[in-house]
Amino acid sequence: MTSATPLSSTETVTLQPSYNIPIGLVTIAIGLxxxxxxxxxxxxxxxxxxxxxxxxxxxxxxxxxxxxxxxxTLIRQFPFAEWQNWEIFWGPIPILFYFREVKSIHFLPIIFDPTMLRICLEQRGTKMTLPESDS
Known part of the structure; x- marks a missing residue:
């Protein structure tokens, strides 16, 4: 398994952890x-x-x-063939990753590298939910 930028959708990539949200929440909690x-x-x-x-x-x-x-230990596997769409919420500071499978919906906090997450999702060919326009 590698953690470098993937070159193709056939490469296995493990995302690096991101401590931004947990540390941010603890910092906010101290102030609160x-x-x-x-x-x-x-x-x-x-x-x-x-x-x-x-x-x-x-x-x-x-x-x-x-x-x-x-x-x-592998605790869960989500085959891309069962995905319908995905989205990373709040672009300026990614906080939540959503994806929908044929039979279920999943929300994960962004506790891993959001840039690599987006790259991997786009390379795997899954569909992204686009925000609706106001026009």
Missing amino acids: TFVKWWIGLPVGLFGLFLLIQTVLLKLTFTPTALDIYRGE
């Missing part, structure tokens, strides 16, 4: 705790939960599926 501790506490706990998930989980793109690993 000084204002309203009962708001800061759940935000901080959620940030810590995402931090742990960032350390433990790995997303790997194979030529045919998106695999999710906890350590070295």
Whole structure:
């Protein structure tokens, strides 16, 4: 498995972790705790939960599926043949990755490299949901 920019859709790529969202949430929680501790506490706990998930989980793109690993153990596989569309929400600061399979919908926080995520999704030939225009 490599973590470099993929050259083709036949290469297996493991995304690098991104700690931006968990650290951002913990930082916001610290500030909120000084204002309203009962708001800061759940935000901080959620940030810590995402931090742990960032350390433990790995997303790997194979030529045919998106695999999710906890350590070295494969915990879930999402074959691209079953995908209908995908989208990365909020372009300036990607925070949420959505994809829809034939029978289910999935939302994942962006706790991995969003640039490589987009590159891998585009190379695997899955369809992207485009925002509707106002015209």
